[in-house]
Amino acid sequence: MDLHYEIKGNGKPVILLHSGAMDSRDWEFITPHLSKSFKVITPDVRGAGKSPVPNEPIDYVEDLRKLLDHLKIKKAALVGHSLGGQIATDFTLTYPKKVSQLVLVAPGLSGFKFSSEHAELESRVSKAAPDVEKMASIILSEPSWSVSFGKVYDLLREMMVHNIQKTFDWKTFKTSSNSAMERLGEIKTKTLFIIGEKDSEDLFKIAKLYKEIPNIDFVRIPDANHIITLSHPKDVSNHINHFLNLLEW
Incomplete structure (x- = not known):
């Protein structure tokens, strides 16, 4: 397994997939x-x-399957934030028997077409390359990504600068093609959907699409935007912990 990962705690396995x-x-x-x-x-x-x-083209779903196989985990709860939520959804559709519960935190959705405003933001970020600091500043100036200065801001900016810089070494930006948008109704796994009330319009459009999942509950966190995992960790943790303890695995 060439992916980096860390394990903490004991008990039922829970995979956390980042934005x-x-x-x-x-x-x-x-x-x-x-x-x-x-x-x-x-x-x-x-x-x-x-x-x-x-x-070579990234296959996030198969990377996750290989990780579970490497760890000898037959079934796990998946918790995904943003891109991680998109990956968790695609994985659940591909390997439903490997997923005990699904938690989606302001998730993306494969097959969804983002707005022209989102495309304009991406264009401004790309035009700032290779100035990584400026690229990060443009993203962090967007309301759904902005956080107050302090520990959370420093960590978010550090991650963003590191990972934007890393993309300059990528050999390809292609990913395996998936489109979960038309297949959400196939998901039978018990699902929790968490979103901040101040997230973007695109993310709320995605939230409406996820209502196609038959067994899904929705939670909205007041005063939270897309960086909900860093800005409101206690609220998010409490909802996840309660949800994961509801069912026997």
């Missing part, structure tokens, strides 16, 4: 809470954190 432009430190304030009750695994997805850069 794009971030790495496993996305869960730095949440892992201590969940690891009191569960075996928490926090990988860096390919191209992020301490994991290797992609040399």
Whole structure:
């Protein structure tokens, strides 16, 4: 297994999948809470954190399957934030018997077409390259990504600068093609969806699409935006912990 990962705690396995432009430190304030009750695994997805850069098209789903096989885990709860939520959804559709419960924190959705405003933001970030600091500043100026200065801001910016810089070494940006958008109704796994009330319009459009999952509960966190895992870790941890303890595995 060439992906970097860390394990903390004991008990039922819970995989935490981080957001794009971030790495496993996305869960730095949440892992201590969940690891009191569960075996928490926090990988860096390919191209992020301490994991290797992609040399061929990325297959996040198969990377996750290989990680579970490597750890000899037959079934786990998946918790995904943003890109991590998209990966968790795609994985659940591909390997439903390997997923005990699904927690989606402001998730992405494969097949979803983002707004022109989102495309304009991406364009401004790309035009700032190779000035990594400026690229990070543009993202952090966007309301759904902004956080108050302090410990959370410093950690978020450190992750973002590191992972943007790392993309300059990627050999390819292609990913395996998935489109979960038309298949959400196939997910039978008990699912929890968490979103901050101040997240972007695109993310709320995605939230409406996830209502197609038959067995899904929704939670909205007041005064939280897309960086909910760092800005509101106690709220997120409490909801995840309660949800994971609801069902026997």
